Amino acid sequence: VDPSPAGVCIFCRIVQGEIPSAKVYEDALTIAFMDLGQVNPGHVLVATKRHAANIFEITDEESAAVMQTARKVALAAKIAFEPAGLTLLQANGVEGGQTVAHFHLHVVPRHADDGVSF
Numbered sequence: 001v002d003p004s005p006a007g008v009c010i011f012c013r014i015v016q017g018e019i020p021s022a023k024v025y026e027d028a029l030t031i032a033f034m035d036l037g038q039v040n041p042g043h044v045l046v047a048t049k050r051h052a053a054n055i056f057e058i059t060d061e062e063s064a065a066v067m068q069t070a071r072k073v074a075l076a077a078k079i080a081f082e083p084a085g086l087t088l089l090q091a092n093g094v095e096g097g098q099t100v101a102h103f104h105l106h107v108v109p110r111h112a113d114d115g116v117s118f
């Protein structure tokens, strides 16, 4: 079941270039772009290119690819933002804190007393 096909799902529309995003990286399976919300400077989302709602719908290959991309983003953020720490967050389901039903992982540079709640 694909509840949010291309044209409806906002991240599918970003993948397809139908709505603008500040893209920082892409490869065959993944895309990384700046989060519109920027809880801290350098807050990036890594998403699968294929629509998958959550962790239960991605393949092992996509799972590995997302983490590899997240690590590239983390290494770049380490240089660009000189964070004291870095948080990866991935939410599934409304109760899990997910607001966009297309699999994605947050990469958030962190600083002492930055007030970020996750």
Ligand code: 5GP
Pocket (backbone or CB within 6 Å): 010, 021, 022, 033, 034, 035, 036, 037, 038, 045, 090, 091, 097, 098, 099, 100, 101
């Ligand atoms: P979630 O709560 O599902 O883990 O995260 C969804 C994230 O997507 C939020 O941090 C929100 O700021 C971000 N977001 C929602 N709509 C857009 C959009 O149109 N463009 C971008 N770049 N980020 C978005």
Ligand code: ZN
Pocket (backbone or CB within 6 Å): 004, 005, 006, 009, 010, 011, 012, 013, 050, 051, 052, 101, 102
């Ligand atoms: Zn989608």
